[in-house]
Amino acid sequence: MSNSATDRAAIPGTLWAARGRHTGPATEDVVRRTLRRHREGGDIDDFAEPLMPEGSEHRIFEARWRAVGTVMVRARLTLVPWQSRPEGYAWTLVAEAEQPWDEAWPSPATLFWPEGGSAPGYDGDWDHHPTVAGLRFRQANALPEDDKEMRRLLREAAREAWCVNLVVHEAMTPDERGRLPLARLLPPGLRHRVLEHRAAPQQLRAVNWALKVLDVEVPRGGAVLLAPDPAPDGYDRGTYSVRSVFLDGSEPTELFGAVRHFVALPRPMPRDMAQALTDLRENWTLLTVREELERERRRVAMYADALEAMTKSRDLYRQAAEEAHEALAAYRDQPAPALPLPHQRPDATRTPSALHQLTRTFERLKFSPRTPRAAPPPDDAPGGHDRTDGADRPS
Structure with missing residues (x-):
């Protein structure tokens, strides 16, 4: 649980x-x-x-x-x-x-x-009862004689329960008035929200063994309210146990006070109850004339808001389209810029790059008009001796 x-x-x-x-x-x-x-x-x-x-x-x-x-x-x-x-x-x-x-x-x-x-x-x-066979709301339901069957019944009745599960132990065999369901004495708003279980005098040990899984215990001749499943934070099980319940046809004031307190407790809502409440609120069709008028007014206001949003969107789109067309027309009407002639271009080579300087150096080396030196004449050529240095001549 x-x-x-x-x-x-x-x-x-x-x-x-x-x-x-x-x-x-x-x-x-x-x-x-x-x-x-x-x-x-x-x-x-x-x-x-x-x-x-x-x-x-x-x-x-x-x-x-x-x-x-x-x-x-x-x-x-x-x-x-x-x-x-x-x-x-x-x-x-x-x-x-x-x-x-x-x-x-x-x-x-x-x-x-x-x-x-x-x-x-x-x-x-x-x-x-919607899920447990044999249980009815407007009766005092006798618990089964079999211990395991009793435990199963109480556990299933408490699981995701919409109602209040009340377990009453009969201290002695009641008379005809005592066998009537206690729920009939409750106010109309609580009467059909209480499911009453009755334990016979000899079933006290068996019923408390069955209730152990729910962490509650019924006093001898008393009653207990089963904890909701799931239980809210801070739930005190001792608050919903009553020591004495007289089954003589009189109203059990202390027990009914515990029932009222239990119903007023901020209990967690079962999942299927939450879905049923949502269906009631969102799919309701039985409207009064005033409710129908208010619904139509809300619908008209909703349509007006949608139309206004569509109009604003259309105006913004139109404005953007017009601006785009104006920009395109201005671009087409503007003459293309004239490219400058080579001699009109700005002198961007006043500070030549290193590559440009290296290229010019190679061009100078290749095309400069330097005269090569003459090769010396051979030894047997005429007048070759005249070219000897003066140091070789006889003095």
Whole structure:
């Protein structure tokens, strides 16, 4: 179990969220009948069924009402076919109010689903746990006799839970009033968000062995709230353990105080709950006349901004093109510069380079008019003796 929740946003106080399974037939008809009845009775302002893409098996229902007559609430129910049972549907329900949620407000679940057996067309098969078979929200669920099965059930119920998991140990076998679920005594806004598990008197050791993996323990004759998975930083498990719970039909004040404190805790939001909330906010279709007018105004403003940006871009492009054409025309109209004649060129050889000096030196050596010296005449040539030095003559 991961106890790190730093990467999760906290559940906002304006959100009411629940999920479950409907195991009976004609799920969509059950929802439609319930919504029509509440609209006719004035409990909700209106409801709608947004169109889904062709071939999609999902079904969506939206409803809008005003809590205490003033606070707008928007709710979205999504139905997905249950794979193991063709007639069953898994459902998620998220409702967001304009103010922090008040536990005295009506439960959104009872505005989409029938609440009691006296309602017309009543179908009580909507309150099954979404992933763990055999668990129901409006019942006191007896824990299995098998220890390993009990441990598996509690671990799966706590994983990524949208609801509050409450484990109650019966100190002694309760009477008929004590066997009724405690959640029925909660305020409407909390009633369908609590899943109650009951441990028989002889199961105390087994249930605490099963809860060891969740790092909590239930007192004898008391109750404990299972830690959320993942748990927020600084979560104190001891705060949500109650030593004595009397199963005599009276309201367990201390236990309900712990439930209220737990619900108000800034718990990390499960991933699928975050996705459902995003769908509610971004894909909402049931608008009031005022909301439609505001949406159209935002759309007109968006189009105006886009048009203004396009106009500015067009003007800048036009200005750049005109400047480019002017520069090109000026370049074409300007006469080419006249090249100077050789004798008009600036004397750049006044300071000759070393290579140039070396070349001129070789040219002087090659073409200078120097007369070569005459070769001496041979010895047998006439008058050759006359050329002897005076030192050879006899004195």
